[in-house]
Amino acid sequence: MSGFNKVVDSYEEAMAGLTDDMTVVAGGFGLCGIPENLIAEIKRKGIKGLTVVSNNCGVDDFGLGLLLPNRQIRKIVASYVGENAEFERQMMSGELEVELTPQGTLAEKMRAGGAGIPAFYTATGVGTPVAVGKDERKFNGRDYILEEAITGDFAIVKAWKADKFGNLVFRKTARNFNPMAATAGKITVVEVEIIVEPGEIDPDEIHTPGIYVNRLIQGTFEKRIEQRTTRPKGV
């Protein structure tokens, strides 16, 4: 068996080593492309005090929202939240700390974290509550704020297809934050719909190289739709 084989056999093994108070960086946008079974495993393990970095926090009974009822999340870093009642209750009562971060800044924080860049300047958020307490600097006459990178003890990622070496292919807009999250974990765990043999994916078609991936598991997915919008046939 090759030392590059990242495949694990159980979700228990996939999330082994996650303990209380760790930071978890998660891929997904809304409920699209979320590592739904890895989240369910965190719920099952009963880990508490987590800092979760994710664009959103799921809904009441799906996605990261599943970690709210048992108070497993202490702090969430996200750009858009509040699609669920329990989240709202915990935020208003101060039980849950929320660090609102502009979406592009959040993506770049993960990217930078994974790329060994500790911080970057961006014009996003200048003159807004996001800029409070951050270094400001002018470049070419324009103001920018310094934003620090994010890494996690764990990154949890959903991809469509992988080979056993952890080379990943994402599908449509389920890609979103997943490639950045994959780079930003000390331990990156990826769940996919299909696992194939190394060499079966054209190297030119690989979105995330296996070097970023520590553990890989094949799962089955509900893929819940948040806003089901359709048009009639023939229009």
Add this chain to the structure above:
Amino acid sequence: MALSRDQIAQRVAKELQDGFYVNLGIGIPTLVANFVPKGIDVMLQSENGLLGMGQFPTEDELDADLINAGKQTVTMATGASIFDSAQSFAMIRGGHVDLTVLGAFEVDVNGNIASYMIPGKLIKGMGGAMDLVAGADNIIVTMTHASKHGESKLLTNCSLPLTGKACIKKVLTDLAFIEIKQGKFHLLERAPGVSVEEILKLTAGELVVPEYVPEMQF
């Protein structure tokens, strides 16, 4: 008569040019896609990672892996591309998107915009709005001119926490098309049947009115 949501979208659509890459926010801005003038090709950018957003899918086409930034299921137009969130905001922040249309709670004479948070009420977050207003040069804000209680949303100073500073140059409301420059609002057009006096009454920030203010054409 004040414009309907569709009419606001219809007027915004007249600002589209052939070959424009456009990001449309949630709400009225989304409706702009329904009024793209004939003979003009635009490509819609959805910040969750899709350039070339198509119409809603039929039941047969429905795909949980294909949504827009409003989390609605969509399709891809011919020539679409898919990318990750960092790439998506590289195009936004890097100024590559030709036109951004988004909603707001308030805009002021210095081009400040407040659109994401009402203190004391539920805070949902800014999503991509802060990146969009910081990155785009060409932005149109769409909103109602005043609240239901008649309070102006075009102010001397925004009262709510800002989404962006000195970044808005054009506002299209249900009453007027307004440009912001040199610390003032400038009235460009009025909604059909709406008087300049009515607009002045509902504009809290200083509004410069030229001698002739044309009615909007659709």
